[in-house]
Amino acid sequence: MSSSVTMPEPASFGRRLKRFMADRPLIPLIILLIILVAILQVLRPGIVNERWIANTAKFAIPLAILAGCQTMTMLTGGIDLSVGTVATMSAFIMATQIVNQNPTVAFILAMLPAVLIGLVNGIGVGVFRVHPLIMTLGTSLIGTGFLQVYQRTVIASGASIPDFLNWLGTGLTYGFPNALFLFVPVAALIVFTLNRTGFGRLLYAVGDNERAARLSGVRYWQVITALYVISGLLAGITGLLYIGLIKAPSLSLAEPLVLPSVAAAVIGGTSIFGGRGGYMGTIVGALILTVLTTLLTILQMPEGGRRILFGFIVLFVTAAYLRIIEDR
Amino acid sequence: MTTNPLPQNPLLDATGVAKNYGAVAALRNASLSVLPGEVHALMGANGAGKSTLVKILTGAIRADAGRILIRGEARDVRSPAAARRAGLLPVYQEPALIPDLDVLSNLRLTGTPVEPFRAWVRELGIPNLDIRETARDIPLAVLRVLDLARALAVEPDVLLLDEMTAALPANLAEKVLEVVRRQGNSGRSVIFISHRFVEISALCDRATVLRDGATVGVVDIEPGVEEKIVEMMLGARIEKTSVAAARTASEAPTVKDSHPRLSVRNLQLGTKLHDVSFDLANGEVAGVVALEGQGQDELFAALAGSIRPAGGTIAVDGAQVRFSHPSDAIRAGIAYVPGDRTEALAMQRSVRENIALPFSAAFRKWGPIKMRRERWVVSSAVARLQIDTRAQGEVRRLSGGNQQKVTIARWIAADARTILCFDPTRGIDVGTKQEIYKLLRELAGLGKSALFYTSELEEVQRVCDRVIVIFGGRVVDTFPVELADEPALMRAAYGLPRGARQDVGILADVRPDAEAAP
Ligand SMILES: Nc1ncnc2c1ncn2[C@@H]1O[C@H](COP(=O)(O)OP(=O)(O)OP(=O)(O)O)[C@@H](O)[C@H]1O
Ligand SMILES: [Mg+2]
Numbered sequence: 044m045s046s047s048v049t050m051p052e053p054a055s056f057g058r059r060l061k062r063f064m065a066d067r068p069l070i071p072l073i074i075l076l077i078i079l080v081a082i083l084q085v086l087r088p089g090i091v092n093e094r095w096i097a098n099t100a101k102f103a104i105p106l107a108i109l110a111g112c113q114t115m116t117m118l119t120g121g122i123d124l125s126v127g128t129v130a131t132m133s134a135f136i137m138a139t140q141i142v143n144q145n146p147t148v149a150f151i152l153a154m155l156p157a158v159l160i161g162l163v164n165g166i167g168v169g170v171f172r173v174h175p176l177i178m179t180l181g182t183s184l185i186g187t188g189f190l191q192v193y194q195r196t197v198i199a200s201g202a203s204i205p206d207f208l209n210w211l212g213t214g215l216t217y218g219f220p221n222a223l224f225l226f227v228p229v230a231a232l233i234v235f236t237l238n239r240t241g242f243g244r245l246l247y248a249v250g251d252n253e254r255a256a257r258l259s260g261v262r263y264w265q266v267i268t269a270l271y272v273i274s275g276l277l278a279g280i281t282g283l284l285y286i287g288l289i290k291a292p293s294l295s296l297a298e299p300l301v302l303p304s305v306a307a308a309v310i311g312g313t314s315i316f317g318g319r320g321g322y323m324g325t326i327v328g329a330l331i332l333t334v335l336t337t338l339l340t341i342l343q344m345p346e347g348g349r350r351i352l353f354g355f356i357v358l359f360v361t362a363a364y365l366r367i368i369e370d371r
Numbered sequence: 372m373t374t375n376p377l378p379q380n381p382l383l384d385a386t387g388v389a390k391n392y393g394a395v396a397a398l399r400n401a402s403l404s405v406l407p408g409e410v411h412a413l414m415g416a417n418g419a420g421k422s423t424l425v426k427i428l429t430g431a432i433r434a435d436a437g438r439i440l441i442r443g444e445a446r447d448v449r450s451p452a453a454a455r456r457a458g459l460l461p462v463y464q465e466p467a468l469i470p471d472l473d474v475l476s477n478l479r480l481t482g483t484p485v486e487p488f489r490a491w492v493r494e495l496g497i498p499n500l501d502i503r504e505t506a507r508d509i510p511l512a513v514l515r516v517l518d519l520a521r522a523l524a525v526e527p528d529v530l531l532l533d534e535m536t537a538a539l540p541a542n543l544a545e546k547v548l549e550v551v552r553r554q555g556n557s558g559r560s561v562i563f564i565s566h567r568f569v570e571i572s573a574l575c576d577r578a579t580v581l582r583d584g585a586t587v588g589v590v591d592i593e594p595g596v597e598e599k600i601v602e603m604m605l606g607a608r609i610e611k612t613s614v615a616a617a618r619t620a621s622e623a624p625t626v627k628d629s630h631p632r633l634s635v636r637n638l639q640l641g642t643k644l645h646d647v648s649f650d651l652a653n654g655e656v657a658g659v660v661a662l663e664g665q666g667q668d669e670l671f672a673a674l675a676g677s678i679r680p681a682g683g684t685i686a687v688d689g690a691q692v693r694f695s696h697p698s699d700a701i702r703a704g705i706a707y708v709p710g711d712r713t714e715a716l717a718m719q720r721s722v723r724e725n726i727a728l729p730f731s732a733a734f735r736k737w738g739p740i741k742m743r744r745e746r747w748v749v750s751s752a753v754a755r756l757q758i759d760t761r762a763q764g765e766v767r768r769l770s771g772g773n774q775q776k777v778t779i780a781r782w783i784a785a786d787a788r789t790i791l792c793f794d795p796t797r798g799i800d801v802g803t804k805q806e807i808y809k810l811l812r813e814l815a816g817l818g819k820s821a822l823f824y825t826s827e828l829e830e831v832q833r834v835c836d837r838v839i840v841i842f843g844g845r846v847v848d849t850f851p852v853e854l855a856d857e858p859a860l861m862r863a864a865y866g867l868p869r870g871a872r873q874d875v876g877i878l879a880d881v882r883p884d885a886e887a888a889p
Contacts (some may be wrong), residue, residue: 062393126448239730240739248728251717256676259781260698260732268688269737318719 064367067297069314072327075360079334081092088343097220099333100161101288104222105130107301107329108281110307111233114325118237119250119267120317121168121175123274124158125183126304130158130282130297132190138292139204140348154279160186161267161275171268190276190294202292207219211369212287222284229277233322247311250317306357307332310366331360373539378794379441382407382560383428383459383529385397389584390423395422395761396648398434398586405562412556412571412592413564416604416800417772418759421564422464424581424625425531429461430564431456434581454500458528462535464564464798465713466514467521468506470549474517474888475502483524496546496751511538511711512663512826519547523554531562534771536712537798538568538827540663541861548574566772567827580604604634605802630689632820633674633705638683641667645844647683651789651822654815658835658852659824660864666844667824668710671793675707682765698732704788708778708795710824715735715778718767722758723749725766726778742782752784754811772798779807790821796830801841808834828860842866 064071076317084091109126116123140149160182167178214221237243245266248256253263278297285297313320313329339349364370386402398420401711405411413421418572424886429446439446441457448454452579454461465845467478483644485502492500506514508540515538522530532551536544551561552574563575575592580603587603590596631650638647643666651657661667673680676694684691687703694700697707706729716725726749730736752759756776762768775798782790792811796804811821811834823835831838831852838855840863848863 066393160470231701234737240737242737244724244728244731244736244740247720247724248717251719252713254727255715256732258675258697258709260696261728262696262698262732262734318717325793357592366598 049050049172054067055169057100061367067324068364068367069327071364072311072324072331076334077332078326079331079338083334083338083341088340093218093233097215099337100328101220101222103329104220104226104289104348105281105285105297106303106307106333108226108229108284109275109297109304110311110325111322112277113304113308114311114313114320114322115176115233115237115246115270116274117250117305117313117315118246118317119270119322120315121250121267121270122251122305123164123179123271123278124176124301125164125179125186126274126278126281127301128186129157129275129278130285131294132160132186133279133282134203134286134296135190135282135292135294138191138286139197139200139202139206141205142162142200142203142296146207153283154248154276155276156186156189156283157279158272159275161272161278163270164275165268165271166264169264187294190325191301194294204286204290204292207273208287209281209290210287212284212290222250225280225284229280231321232327241270242266242363247318250319252318289293289358303332304329306361310357310364328333332357379383381405381440381599382442383562384443384695385424385428385439386391386438387425388427388439389418389435390432393764395768396584398427400582400586401437401581402586402680403428403562404589405560405581408555408558410551410561410563410575412575413562413576413581414571414578414600414604415775416802417798418583418761418770419604420583420584421695422533423584425461425463425533425562425564429459429531431461431463434609455527455880458529459727460522460525460527460529461513461531462518462533464521464533464537466511468509468514470507473503474509475503475731476498478502478521481521483508483840484621487524487526487879491523491550492517494546495550496522496543507541510664510668512540512543515539516543516547517606519550521571523550527559529560529562531564533564533772534566535563536565536567536645536827538794540660540661541828541864544570562837566798566804568600569829571600572597582606584879601801604800607829614802620850630686632688634689635674635824636682636684636686636753638673638685639677640666640669640673640680640682641721644673644680647841647844649839649846651820653816653820654812655833655836656815656821656856657829659822660828660831660838660840660860661824661841666842667841668793670841671791671822671824672707673789674705677707701729701732701785701787705791706782706785706787706789706795707791708782710793710797712771712778714776715781716766716774721752722760722763722766722769722777726752726781726784729781747779748784749780750779755783755806756780757806766807772800772803775799776803783810787874788819790819792821792823794824794826796825796827804830806818828857828864830854831860838863840864 060161078106080091105336110131112123114125137149137153137157140152163182164179168172168175211221211225229322237246245256245261249261249263288291289296307328308325309315310331311320311324313325335353339353382850383405389399390398401420401424403413403424413424415421420607424431428439428448430450430453446457456783478488497513497516515535518537530801536547539547547697548570551563565571571590578590578592578600580588581585582604588881590600605639632653636648638644647670659667669678672678675687676697676699680697692703727745730745731740756779758776758780759773766774777793796807799807812864814821825831832855835852837856838850838852838860839846842864843866847866
């Protein structure tokens with residue numbers, strides 16, 4: 044009779060490897076990170092030392108926290124584009140209020156807009172069902188506007204960076220950046236929240252199938268409002284950390300971190316459609332982006348070329364990663 | 372077909388088909404051979420691999436091993452389009468229309484001719500389909516019919532129907548059977564998957580039985596073969612408990628208190644529900660019988676707090692309630708298992724998270740989860756419903772029947788006092804069905820109650836104490852299950868009076884509104 048078509052043998056090495064990676068999505072990311080560091084070391088022998096690592100961590104941490112905001116909102120199928128503005132506002136208010144307020148009051152004043160913007164985002168998305176992209180973009184613009192008005196009122200008083208934030212942003216303890224004192228608990232809390240608390244479960248459930256969550260008794264607006272308030276808070280804290288690192292308050296301080304924070308979450312395997320992802324991947328994603336930036340910097344390319352390359356690499360990494368962890 | 376004189380060449384012949392998903396062997400060694408003009412049943416328990424085989428035959432997924440011959444020629448069906456060119460067309464287990472597009476755009480997308488499609492839709496018992504309607508807004512049963520019509524419209528040589536009838540009420544299912552039978556008579560072949568033996572014996576010539584991913588036998592369908600098939604499917608005998616016997620036993624200890632658990636009066640909702648009144652007692656399983664679109668969907672949704680009724684009252688334990696959100700109903704102990712499982716499941720999440728979802732819903736439950744306790748509760752519900760958890764990491768990887776079980780297990784784990792089950796056994800195999808009947812009776816024995824809509828009339832006698840018949844948005848009759856043989860139920864569902872025992876022509880246009888209230 045006719046010839047038979049025998050399809051490929053099951054469980055070849057490649058497939059097994061793929062399966063292994065699909066089950067542990069962190070591993071390919073960590074491998075990528077190591078490869079990038081290795082390339083860096085080859086291009087500039089000796090660059091990868093203790094100081095470089097501490098420095099990379101310092102810059103990766105604010106990005107990673109903001110990417111945490113993106114991870115959590117993306118799990119529900121949302122996004123928070125206001126994190127940059129929120130971080131900038133907290134930083135700016137802190138730096139200007141510390142001049143003639145006691146630190147606690149300055150801190151509270153700095154966190155106020157963060158919570159407020161988070162609340163408005165949450166109500167807009169959760170109650171009035173505005174698309175999160177539009178909602179957070181809107182509040183972000185409004186926030187920037189307010190900040191400009193505010194700047195004029197404090198222009199005379201000047202600004203300074205509180206010592207504590209200096210210490211947190213740039214200081215080292217036994218070679219470790221002090222920012223880790225903030226980051227480790229925050230990261231642990233986010234991971235714990237996502238995996239082990241009812242709220243975390245609801246983020247995933249709501250993002251995966253809102254109707255199903257509703258039929259199980261979940262009130263969407265509650266979850267979403269709480270989520271965006273938390274996101275605002277985290278962004279505000281990041282702003283304080285970031286001002287300690289950058290030391291120059293400006294009206295667009297944290298703005299350049301917004302899109303990389305989204306990219307870090309996506310590279311880390313969180314789906315922008317909701318329901319899938321986690322914070323560990325995001326942290327590695329933030330590290331990858333930070334190392335990549337260093338790498339492109341030492342290549343001494345013109346800024347334009349660097350950005351183009353950066354964009355391509357992000358696209359490529361994300362696509363490749365999805366192919367690895369998606370199995371059919 | 373047993374007496375087929377000519378040795379025919381099979382139209383489709385698959386042997387040694389295997390498919391692994393990592394550690395999960397969905398198919399190990401499946402074979403299937405279909406003759407021209409044959410209606411061939413593909414049977415097996417939930418998770419046996421039926422849907423996987425259908426997907427492989429139609430190019431939706433690739434097999435790891437195996438040989439597929441179409442009209443004697445080896446074909447490597449690499450894509451659904453290739454399968455279609457080879458004359459193979461599937462209706463998959465889950466609705467295939469894109470929810471955000473209207474029907475017409477969906478047809479264009481697949482290059483389906485519109486006029487034949489419309490003709491088939493009418494033929495299949497849906498006279499007034501609005502082709503501009505968005506698929507999302509179409510009820511599940513109708514969506515299934517549209518899927519079938521879409522397949523029929525391109526006149527395939529082999530039609531593969533994966534639980535086509537599972538979501539259909541009796542009148543629509545009947546139409547489907549008719550059409551399928553005619554396909555067979557006109558020399559086309561049909562592969563027919565169903566967990567309903569009535570349909571298999573009425574329709575099919577032969578059956579291939581799968582167990583754990585391997586073909587364990589091919590049998591001719593003849594009277595009395597059912598038991599043999601079940602045995603092959605499950606690898607063991609099961610006894611069909613006539614629950615009527617179990618019922619009297621479990622009923623005894625229930626104390627009838629003064630208030631009914633649920634009391635519905637004059638419920639109204641849009642054009643769908645006009646006047647629905649009934650009571651549900653503690654310890655009672657009440658069956659709801661209705662044809663497609665008589666308002667049963669809306670009734671269940673209203674009782675579950677999912678939509679707000681326009682008029683009428685609902686009382687729980689004698690106190691009037693007004694649900695504005697499903698969480699209100701859940702707080703009153705009323706849980707809802709929707710007919711469409713995609714409405715109930717977070718597909719990318721694990722079995723465990725899906726079952727435990729209601730635990731975290733309330734604001735005060737947002738804190739840390741007691742993992743050990745949760746694991747225990749979930750695994751006992753999983754065991755109770757015999758969920759095949761080999762692919763439990765993501766619910767979407769479970770077989771259809773196992774997904775369905777998860778929707779029920781959730782409320783068993785949550786220990787709901789009243790369960791509103793909308794066609795809960797859809798796509799569930801015979802073995803587990805028995806288990807679910809038993810479960811419902813047990814719950815009733817514990818003083819819990821259930822409202823049970825089913826499209827499979829046979830089930831009414833198995834689980835229900837009482838039958839509520841809905842027609843045209845009204846309760847037209849309620850009667851004890853003793854009077855509910857299938858012909859009686861069928862007549863009632865068509866809105867015909869129960870008194871007229873003689874053969875009432877289906878044409879008789881009687882609407883006995885008088886008998887409404889209990
Ligand atoms: N993508 C996947 N990943 C992992 N396992 C899978 C995947 N798809 C199917 N399976 C597994 O393969 C087995 C067979 O599934 P299949 O859907 O073919 O069953 P079925 O016979 O159609 O059952 P049912 O009667 O419930 O529809 C199941 O155990 C299922 O969990
Ligand atoms: Mg199936």
